[in-house]
Amino acid sequence: MRCRIKATNDLWFEVDAESEDDLFKQISRVQEVFSHSNCGKCSSPNVKFVCRHDSSENDWLEVVCKDCRAKVIFGRTKKGGLIYPKIRWDQLSEKQQEQRINEKAYADNNRGYLPDKGWFIYKPNAAK
Numbered sequence: 309m310r311c312r313i314k315a316t317n318d319l320w321f322e323v324d325a326e327s328e329d330d331l332f333k334q335i336s337r338v339q340e341v342f343s344h345s346n347c348g349k350c351s352s353p354n355v356k357f358v359c360r361h362d363s364s365e366n367d368w369l370e371v372v373c374k375d376c377r378a379k380v381i382f383g384r385t386k387k388g389g390l391i392y393p394k395i396r397w398d399q400l401s402e403k404q405q406e407q408r409i410n411e412k413a414y415a416d417n418n419r420g421y422l423p424d425k426g427w428f429i430y431k432p433n434a435a436k
């Protein structure tokens with residue numbers, strides 16, 4: 309079974325699946341991981357995929373808004389190395405939770421989901 313999946317206006321995927329089950333999973337991956345056509349903060353369509361490296365050679369995946377500088381960050385599953393956008397409070401690392409403590413009240417009231425679909429403007433000292 310071949311299928312074309314539209315993620316955004318600029319991004320299409322072609323997948324080839326053996327079964328409906330496999331096709332379903334591939335579509336869900338494309339939609340979860342790559343369907344970021346608008347900034348969650350300001351709704352601009354001006355977003356780009358970015359891979360950053362820090363001083364310890366870790367790489368960071370994020371989708372960044374070129375207009376308001378908000379971003380949504382990605383995590384990796386321990387098993388299988390899949391990536392996923394961090395859109396829930398419990399997906400943030402301890403350090404990220406500290407930096408984004410002002411989003412906790414929203415998450416507590418919204419079944420754990422972060423405001424603005426996980427998009428935020430990075431402030432190293434947001435806690436105060």
Ligand SMILES: [Zn+2]
Pocket residue numbers: 347348349350351352373374375376377378
């Ligand atoms: Zn924006």
